[in-house]
Amino acid sequence: LEKVGEAEVDFKFKLTTLTVTGDNAAEAGKEFIAVNETVVFTADSNRTFTIILILDDKIGFEENEQFLIELTTFEAGVEAIPNGNPTTVTIMDNDKVLLEFTQANYNVSEGSGNVTFCVRKDLEVAREFSVTVISRERSPADATDGEDFNAMAMPLMFPSG
Numbered sequence: 607l608e609k610v611g612e613a614e615v616d617f618k619f620k621l622t623t624l625t626v627t628g629d630n631a632a633e634a635g636k637e638f639i640a641v642n643e644t645v646v647f648t649a650d651s652n653r654t655f656t657i658i659l660i661l662d663d664k665i666g667f668e669e670n671e672q673f674l675i676e677l678t679t680f681e682a683g684v685e686a687i688p689n690g691n692p693t694t695v696t697i698m699d700n701d702k703v704l705l706e707f708t709q710a711n712y713n714v715s716e717g718s719g720n721v722t723f724c725v726r727k728d729l730e731v732a733r734e735f736s737v738t739v740i741s742r743e744r745s746p747a748d749a750t751d752g753e754d755f756n757a758m759a760m761p762l763m764f765p766s767g
Contacts, residue, residue: 617681618646621656624674624692632671632697636663658695666703668732672696704728705737716754727764736763 623640625631634640639659647654658675676692708724725739740759743751751757 617684618644619681619684619686620678621645622676622678623658624676626672626674626694630669630672632673632695634673635661637661637671637697638673638695660697662701664701664729666699666701666727666729666731667735668699668701670696670698701729703731703735725762731764731766734763734765736761738762 620642621644622642623634623638625634625640632638638661641656641658643656645654645656672694674692674694677686705725705727708726712721712723714721725737738759739762741755741757743749743757749755
């Protein structure tokens, strides 16, 4: 926060986080730690700092989320610049979903007709997504496409949650 102009005495005000409503609302306690604290400007300073903790909710494929910071309870002669109060904080999603096969190798008999495999995700996700699983020959080829197996590309869907 920055003070504009000079003051001969210390002054204080309240800094409060507010939750916004709607699809992109950040939830206090889940995405950030809410604050409601008194901030003091000393007469000889023109800046003061406060910290709002941002939490990593470990949910993949989220939209960016927002909350507000508001300055209130001003002393006489102190006011916020209208276009800067409240201000919006946007939390940008940084979670990447990692996928892995549950086994390093799968063994199957030639006459079985198919192989069943499992893919696991490491995070909860906010929306469904898909990946494409591709079967192909190794290099050098042990099993031959069209003789030992049929190469394919298959979508694999993961629901939200």
